[in-house]
Amino acid sequence: MIIILKQNADKNKVENLKENLKELGFSLHESRGENTEIIGLVGDTSKVSENDLRAIDIIENVRRIQEPYKKANRKMHPKDTVIDICGHKIGAGHFQVIAGPCSVESEEQMNEVARRVKLSGAMLLRGGAFKPRTSPYSFQGLHNKGLDLLLKAGKSNNMPIVTEIMDTAHIELFENVDVIQVGARNMQNFELLKKLGKLNKPILLKRGLANTLDELLMSAEYIMAGGNENVILCERGIRTYENAYRNTLDISAIPMLRKLTHLPIVVDPSHAAGMRFMVEPLAMAAIAAGADGLMIEVHNNPEKALCDGAQSLTPEMFDSLMVKIKGAVEFFGKKID
Amino acid sequence: MIIILKQNADKNKVENLKENLKELGFSLHESRGENTEIIGLVGDTSKVSENDLRAIDIIENVRRIQEPYKKANRKMHPKDTVIDICGHKIGAGHFQVIAGPCSVESEEQMNEVARRVKLSGAMLLRGGAFKPRTSPYSFQGLHNKGLDLLLKAGKSNNMPIVTEIMDTAHIELFENVDVIQVGARNMQNFELLKKLGKLNKPILLKRGLANTLDELLMSAEYIMAGGNENVILCERGIRTYENAYRNTLDISAIPMLRKLTHLPIVVDPSHAAGMRFMVEPLAMAAIAAGADGLMIEVHNNPEKALCDGAQSLTPEMFDSLMVKIKGAVEFFGKKID
């Protein structure tokens, strides 16, 4: 960490600051430019807040050199993490497709979709029982009943299930869920992250709609710091000034996260696009950029879907997409197993 | 709501769509341009999701004409809402200053800060007991003990208190809190909003760091739809590409929210700026643009603050700022009472 002192900072205060920093266990490297004096902090700066330092009168600015996350940091764990979901691996060359409807609506719907996406080659089943909706007047999900229907569909089709949690109060309901998803709006719901850190099951952590990669990794760190290192990151589009599409898929996040962290990275082209015709090109781009998996919305009747129908594929569309996905995954040197 | 049909949409499907829309209770107004056919929906569209419509094969796009919020909408409630906080009014010309430290740290700190800001003219006391921190390794607040210290300081200085809630599981702990704050990261924690809608006390709802005004008002609508219409909106800076400051204060939000809604609007210049020297000019700008209140961080020793010291004023600085605030509030035709 680099501390830049103000021009003409009071010398006694500078001496005091240095003493305090040394007491905190840092060694200091000082350097004086023509107009600027800087102090380099050597030691573990992950517990030091830049803002606390900026509050000090004689400090002009502070620049962090080392990433503030540790357990999620590739520098500390050079090898790719592989997460095993009931026998299906993700990471380090293992690729997974998670498919299913936005919302669980009925037993028939879940069974039909599960059966079809399994046939097409998806290994994991998704479906929302608790739905974050912008409007209080929109359908909010079937809650407990939805969870039951999803679990049943997963069981009878022999597919592990992935579903979203919205509140710490619901954690017990998710006992039999195979992968718990944290939605974009809850990426910085820190109380929830802490509780998920106490569990022993994979967490699919979606990037918030305007969160940086550093913040995403710090949220992963919350879960990992609690003891649960099974975190899968998910890029699902960010908010920009462009509104030709619902979100802007940040494809650059994939190679950059690959460099920064050892955790597996999944892409959700359905939410990123918000429109059916973009799902295929974005899915192909994600594979080409190095993603470890895809999350794709499939509905047996998207025109009647209770949420986000605009981006859902029909089982037929998904089936022909899966042919292309399998080809591309193989072409780019990964395997679905 | 306007539905734009695809060029060459199948005529039978168009007829089916119209029948379905009529069954939902809408009257339809059709209009055919040179290249485009559109259908206007007349009726209450607040329960219709644009995305559901976009999922339909023959629909090119959908444009909403009416705002999707009702209870928060000025069109439905033309008069400014005034909220009474233990005798202190906010809204419709009544202006309030909420002051106090980012985090509650100790009894001495809270008492000292409360005493000083009260002397300077602040009516409401803030302080964080549960702190949302980006890093799991940062100080997370004193929790229950912090709430107790804040309540005590409020009581002995005769100031209502404002403090942030982070989890539905904590609602009972907030029983004696006068105003419950929802932080920016929880603006779309819908489970929390629903629970707060069942309470009978004012909620200070902060705008999320990349949320639109429409989304902010929809989150207010969540609380109001539950029965609690005491919502105070808070602009605290948004995330943009500019990183000369922590956030970009969206001053335009004040006149626009004033037009869209009847709810009171507070500005938090401390969090928007993230730097002490910007608090005064941003506070002045907020008053000039028509805000109903300010939320300002004050710490008796900002250089030792456990969080966000960089933006905290000392009690002396706050005292001289309050002189200017009082002058400006009066100059712009409001009153602090």
Added chain:
Amino acid sequence: MIIILKQNADKNKVENLKENLKELGFSLHESRGENTEIIGLVGDTSKVSENDLRAIDIIENVRRIQEPYKKANRKMHPKDTVIDICGHKIGAGHFQVIAGPCSVESEEQMNEVARRVKLSGAMLLRGGAFKPRTSPYSFQGLHNKGLDLLLKAGKSNNMPIVTEIMDTAHIELFENVDVIQVGARNMQNFELLKKLGKLNKPILLKRGLANTLDELLMSAEYIMAGGNENVILCERGIRTYENAYRNTLDISAIPMLRKLTHLPIVVDPSHAAGMRFMVEPLAMAAIAAGADGLMIEVHNNPEKALCDGAQSLTPEMFDSLMVKIKGAVEFFGKKID
């Protein structure tokens, strides 16, 4: 175009407005909702400014239904445009790689890079003679001399050249240039676009760093409206809040532009990333998402480059990248010829 009237708009004024709109040649379709009255304009609205309408007292808002561009619009020209650059085609399945250094520096450098990228399979040679640099103290390019060196290197290696123009005053200097590039910062330099519209050679139009796809297409329209329909669009990353990379490559722009326009689309992964290690994954993603070409920076000695060395590949790196590009282009069903 849809005009939404204010609640309680004066009836006489509404009648006047309607008369005026009819005189402009539009037919009107009116529709009255519970709280809102709207007027639909049928006719050619490309010359009508939404802002002019919004200025009118009784108008609440205006929504455009049809895109404001015509010549660039796929609805008007359903077939993909193919542009022929000295015998090398781009568009409609024809894929091109443009390679070369950021800046032209010397005869040796240009010849060496041209020879190497040609050997690896690039058909078009790039190089900057006029360089837009944020700082007046940075190297600004070799200007006329740089153009000469680039032309020479192109000629002796039998490669058409692509180079950036920065000022209308330089147009004559570009007489022998095969493809003129408009940089991101000049995307809305309308005087320049108008002059390029009078030429009869391909223009590579880069998207501005915070411009929408609609604005990009309107800038293409400027060139096309002048008579020059040989426009190649280039996505090179947009500015967002994320600063882990220089720009955020907007991969979603490719399928969306494909839908909106018939013009060829090129991607510049070097500028988007700003970092060498990201060029390959972003290039692969661009091909997978359907791009018609790539623009890649190659320098024989990136560590000594006079500009943007951080993103330049060495000829060796480019050679091994071209092997992958060729494979991916073929896999995704296009051809380099």
Added chain:
Amino acid sequence: MIIILKQNADKNKVENLKENLKELGFSLHESRGENTEIIGLVGDTSKVSENDLRAIDIIENVRRIQEPYKKANRKMHPKDTVIDICGHKIGAGHFQVIAGPCSVESEEQMNEVARRVKLSGAMLLRGGAFKPRTSPYSFQGLHNKGLDLLLKAGKSNNMPIVTEIMDTAHIELFENVDVIQVGARNMQNFELLKKLGKLNKPILLKRGLANTLDELLMSAEYIMAGGNENVILCERGIRTYENAYRNTLDISAIPMLRKLTHLPIVVDPSHAAGMRFMVEPLAMAAIAAGADGLMIEVHNNPEKALCDGAQSLTPEMFDSLMVKIKGAVEFFGKKID
């Protein structure tokens, strides 16, 4: 400037790098942390490009400590610059209002608007003869004839004029213009900036719609480096994800620019808002935040304006706004003279 080396960087390469940096005239300060080795560069780094350094194999990252601008930098010129426009001062407590129509349309219009805004107290007259319009089909301004009408209206009302230049080819036409405006879209038209640096008249430099304050100051530096130090900065709203208004006025830019530079700062609330009702609150906020001037659109018949009518005030509205502006300028301690 701080250079962060890669972990395990080759020692010989590090030695070479240090030698090269010393040859460039820098003294070096080295510091070795647990995982990181950094080199501090002491000397004038304004000519060193971060990207050139990042290209070097053994360098992980580079952080700039000193601002890259000099002439615009308050550290080099602590006192506020005052610019004299034909006897009207701006900066250091002197406040100016620039008013007039978006476009010059006719002699009658210009004379009427000039007469009225002068009567209300505006000292400077604006009007566009060359108009940057997103669409090639929109009115592009009266060009030379418009300039003549503007000059005439300025002369007969004894008001200096401010008008926008769009092309280096037009510079001679602007010989009698008192203040030349560079529009947001041309903020990084570096060829234009260089030419304006050779003139001896004030330049009003508008911030680009997605440019940082650093970039704005670097563009000012382009003009100043050429010898023309009469630069007035103008904040006119930036592009964000929020689209409730045309642009988001960046009010925080005012105090931050005040800290970074000695140049005067003007705010354009008309373009920032894009809507008439927001002009007053944003103008008040700009004064309160410390701006040195305002630029406001006034049209004698906004409903018939050829451009941007939606944000233009009538002379009557402007007259009552000027009463408030005068009051607020005085209240906040500045004077209009």
